[in-house]
Amino acid sequence: MGSSTRYGIAEFMSNDEYGRYPISKARNPFVCGLTGTSYTALDVVQRENYLARAIGKRLGFTNEGSEWDRVVALFSLNTIDYIPLTHAIHRLSGIVSPVNPAASALELEQQLRSSSSAALFTCVPLLQVALKAAKAAGIPRERIFILPMDKDDHNHQVVTIHDLLKEGESLPELKPLKWIKGQGERQVAYLCFSSGTSGLPLAAFESYYRQQHNIDSQVLLGLLPFSHAYGLVIMAHVAPYRGDEVIVLPGFRLQTFLTAIQRFKIEQLNIVPPILVQMVANHQKCSEFDLSSVRFVYTGGAPLGSETIDSLSALYPHWHLGQVYGMTETAVVITSTSESDILHGSSGSLLPSMKAKIIDIKGNEVITPETPGELLVQGPSVTLGYLNNEKATGETFIWDNSGRWIRTGDEAIVRKSPNGHEHFVIIDRIKELIKVKGMQVAPAELEAHLLTHPFVSDCAVIQTHHKRSGEVPKAFVVRSKESSGRSETETARLICEHVEKHKSKYKWLAGGVEFLDVIPKNPTGKILRRHLREKERLRIKADNARL
Structure with a gap:
């Protein structure tokens, strides 16, 4: 700074x-996307x-x-x-x-x-x-x-x-x-909550943006909650610092969202994957609006599946699709995609001033690409710690000869882009990986695949107990309109067959499919799996009590 x-x-x-x-x-830094009011x-x-x-x-x-x-x-x-x-x-x-x-x-x-x-x-x-x-x-x-x-x-x-x-x-x-x-x-x-930041990484992200994007200033969408670190830093601080105009919306409704893009000729969308999934599912509705002003789409908060990327690229070939990755504890941004170096599936490259390393299951530092391990990072924007929680601070922040590192809890690999730049691919939360007979299954991979089925409007995958395999994947699914008229049993069977046709056997939904009205998520679209795990734990407990 x-x-x-x-x-x-x-x-x-x-x-x-x-x-x-x-x-x-x-430009006027903040414009109401509903009324047009600005200063x-x-x-x-x-x-x-x-x-x-x-x-x-x-x-x-x-x-x-x-x-x-x-x-x-x-x-x-x-x-x-x-x-x-x-x-x-x-x-x-x-x-x-x-x-x-x-x-x-x-x-x-x-x-x-x-x-x-x-x-x-x-x-x-x-x-x-x-x-x-x-x-x-x-x-x-x-x-x-x-x-x-x-x-x-x-x-x-x-x-x-x-x-x-x-x-x-x-x-x-x-x-x-x-x-x-x-x-x-x-x-x-x-x-x-649950961390206190000592400042914002404005200079680092803005410097990266100037180097990677040949843009003077632009109009962006301010839909992400400003209460969340992603919206607070990227939209509410970095954008005005660059001289950009942020079109502010209080919440997501597809009609309002599309109207704002058309009315204010928004050039960059900072949104979460579930919104893009809705755009694909409602592409006929979206086609009624002029979205030609959009140049770049940034997503974060949750992984963006390859199937969704392919669908969006087909519908909007002039859009550049990129991802960012970060944590509240790092004042958000750790890696970001450059428009000139997009590698689909990755979360981009490290920002200036940030350092990272990957540690394998034995505690050794990974030095070769495509080798998974836990991602650790350090940089000037990393939080001071957790308020009134020394135990959590001690578990999350560790020291070595090169300084203080924060454990992200995410499994990642490094992958080279066609331009030769190192990109970080986030595989999944380490504690959320499903271990099927020793084989790892990433919930995000299965969720991205399930969303390509016409009967699936939204979904989440967690582990559930299995006598022979230890753990197996189970899917929670919100049914789409296309599944109306079919029984839950038939719909579940067809969804399971969809996975079995395309995925290895250990990734099959041996834990079954359960239908919900809504998938629990936080404001940035990240699935609250702990809620689903607790729901599954109570179901298993009730089943055992009946035996």
Whole structure:
């Protein structure tokens, strides 16, 4: 982030001196994809200042003392005010704790308590959950604020961002932060559960982007939840730093998604694989919209199957399809695909300043391509550790002669692209690999294949116990409309035969097929397999009790 670290993220993002795209020439950083409302980059900085003044006065925040006394939780859908609000908190030398908008009242309460949040910002669709959780956590109503999403969001007897902006206009300027050299490296900015980041890898990713993409600035889709590290870093920080325009949507609906691409001529889509799967399944609907502006599609959060890639390439041959890979604990991005060096199936190459190594099952470092092992990484954007959890920190972060490494828990291989560059291919989570008579089965491989069957709308694969094989694959499937009129027994048989025709015998669905209404996932589309494993554990327990 430059040679000096005496400044916070808000100043870094708003000052041309630190290498960002000239703010006076930049596109409007955030545009509402529903209404078209936006503010210039200069206006956004001014709004941040006004918000900081009002928040500082209402909450009694000063720039002195520990930042841990100035933690603010943000529980909201995406809005154009989401990131400016976080920067307002940073201008007060505070910490923002983003909360998954899908959180229940109990989950929100737990995060409010764990983070010791002094206030809560939310939006009207989540207000009732927010009020319940805040009351349980001891946060008074006068410390709850709303990010408006439409004109009716002012009638709930809760102070809004617009109220704070008006107050801030008449308040005196804030005193500048008096940080010592190196404070920017150590001070937490975003407390992303379950980790706290000491900063964002803006310079590394932006430098990589400039080297690999001959693009001045562009229009991108801001659909990924800003509460999740992927959306928070890539869309909400890297893009504005490059001078890009982010079209903000509060959630995914296919019609709204397609309309936004057509209306704003979006050039780059940062989305998750399930959305691309829906596009393939609803290609006739998609063909009704002009998607010709799209040039590059980035996916992350979950693997993108080769069958989906092939289908998309056939439907949209001018699209470049790439993947990124990272973790919340690394401030997200570890590897990224370059448009000039795409290797389908890989997650791209290492970003500048990041280092990686692969360790095999015996603990030895892998030095040859195509040899699997656990991926370990190190770099300046890696989190400081887990808040109030020394055990997890000690298990995840390890040291050797070359420094501190984070264990990703992912099995990976290195593969050379046709251009000779090293790419990283993520095979699967190590703890999620299915061991069938000693043979490893990657759930992601089977899921990608199952999604090519016309009767499968969505799916997930886990291991289940088997007397002879130890473990075998079991599929949870959401049926498609094409399967209507067929019994579950027949549908399951046809799905199993689909696997048996194309995969080795040890990969067959010996654990069977179970149908669900929806596959449990997190906001980025990553399958919550632990929920399915617990469901399977309870089923086996019930079956044994009947014997």
